[in-house]
Amino acid sequence: MTRPTVINNVRIIDPSQNLDETGTIVIEDGRIAAAGSGARNQGVPDGAEVVDGSGLVAAPGLVDARVFVGEPGAEHRETIESASRAAAAGGITSFIMMPDTDPVIDDIALVEYVLKTARDKALVHVHPAAALTKGLAGTEMTEFGLLREAGAVAFTNGRHAMHDAQVLRRAMTYAREFSAVIALETRDKHLGAGGVMNEGLLASWLGLSGTPREAEVIPLERDLRLATLTRAAYHAAQISVPESADAMRVARSRGANATCGISINHLTLNENDIGEYRTFFKLSPPLRGEDDRTAMVQALADGTIDIIVSSHDPQDVDTKRLPFAEAADGAIGLETMLAAALRLHHSSEVSLMRLFDAMSTRPAKIFGLDAGTLRSGAVADLVLIDLDEPWIAAKDGFVSRSKNTPFEDARFTGRAVQTYVAGKRVHAAQR
């Protein structure tokens, strides 16, 4: 049993209770015993460690709903253990692991393997998402019922979009009875074929083939119609253009049980960052224009976009040190999601309440995780943040096994100072 902890004089921001006040957090037996101004001067449990939280913000530990890990199959890029350390360093206390591994997580034995490995080695809570279709091939649905019982929290085709509407309709219909959330990428197989960056002037000058926004919006609209038809719980994993946010609004007004996410990259970077073929900025969906980015920040602020994900996707030199068009998509992000999101706070574009909602309370709710709150009795997953500490994301400072960050040497203001998982401190920044 971990030692009790008392955090004093800390600004507590908990979107699950719409709470923003300075007070005390008492952690006992791995759970929140009390949190808020009312918990002040309530005495300290025997043997408790007392932390001075002056000048810091405490929020529910972040929940990252989209993380790729290399285990099993590509442990040189990232293991469950190394990803969990990176997560802890970034204030993330739970993440959902994508099934795009080798072998693909499409069977209960693999779900059990992930959970066992996480239990033995991970610093944070790791929840496997299972493949929606066998081998992610898009043709035959997996055992939603058995996989749910084994511990899969969502069903997704990972990086692979679903192309067959008939298969998707049946999967949604079948998933509904098992209360399984289906989380999908939307990317048209043909319309976006060959595209390696946002379609537009910049791509034309760089001589790179473009991915049009319609390649995202058309399949999204199809999926949303199927979600309405089947009444399935649908989550668009990553949207990148305002037309997609519009589609979400329309679908919800028609009664779809639909939510969506956006990667932190698409909220804080744009296509200009690609510069001279910098492959760490090669993502899927591609980074869009600055107007798109600002519109998406607005859609996040007003709640149209539910959640922010890191889309942590470790790649190595073999897959990134290549000509731009040939390089793999993806960027790591566990350690920088919080700091990058705080840019939206410092620019006064998105409130802290909404940011923590989007990075903790909402994703926990969408995927049914026991997280995202500081209510008394809740599991004591929390992050202490210094909102104003300046730091530079130096390459050799990363914990992740892979270094493909689009924020290399970026200047940030604010970071996770301490991270607690079930009451245990799993990260303490050197200050």
Place this chain on the structure above:
Amino acid sequence: MDSFPHRHLLGIKGLTEPEITYLLDKADAAVNISRQREKKTSTLRGLTQINLFFEASTRTQSSFELAGKRLGADVMNMSVGNSSVKKGETLIDTAMTLNAMHPDVLVVRHSSAGAAALLAQKVSCAVVNAGDGQHEHPTQALLDALTIRRAKGKLSRIIVAICGDVLHSRVARSNILLLNAMGARVRVVAPATLLPNGIAQMGAEVYHSMEEGLKDADVVMMLRLQRERMSGAFVPSVREYFRYFGLDAEKLKAAKEDALVMHPGPMNRGVEIASEIADGPQSVIEQQVEMGVAVRMAVMETLLVSQNQGPRA
């Protein structure tokens, strides 16, 4: 009611409660014929029955064949491969050819819905639908009803849970129609992928859990799940299907203690039904086969003899 006003038996749809009762009463009497040592009667002597099966079938075809023979008819089996290129043409051409041989009754099975009705328009004899696509299989519903009525004494107000692949099942459609006509309460229990659109308006209460759907049921009717449908297209796997929708002792506990377990056959043991249940004391699967012959004798006799005294429709 002392006569049957229909010339053909193309489906349960359109049959009234007294008409169904009439057929079941007749079938009840026919059961005894098959239980005698001397099983042959002369009711249909001199009449010709042709079994025209465009789809492979063992039990239904032999059941119709025995029914005809026990009534004294001359029975001919025509098994037509389903590989013919243009089925519509083949069906009518075959029908016209057979019609020229002056049969008295044609028993037809075909993979296309509506095939029996189409054929009935083209021939001058009685037509019995032995299964048309995913549409109807009226003699199966009648034999199921007879089995239930003999065990429970009635059909009205009993709860029948039809479980499994309702979407592709003609047996389920005919049973839903018949049981509703007779005043039974029908439930369907299946994953949503195996239910047809609008099932809730078809006269069945919809359940997605065996535990809830079987609660207090008097009859549990299992349907066959075709192999090609159990590996990801409609359900993910046999193992998952059996776990949630296969009838085993645990799930059967939800039904009434004396609930009947039925299956139209052929069974997939370990897929939709556990062997211990299929062979267990509540199973009436063998009785269903016996009632099948009786029901088909009753249907044939009704169409070929009784109706000749009454008005035709």
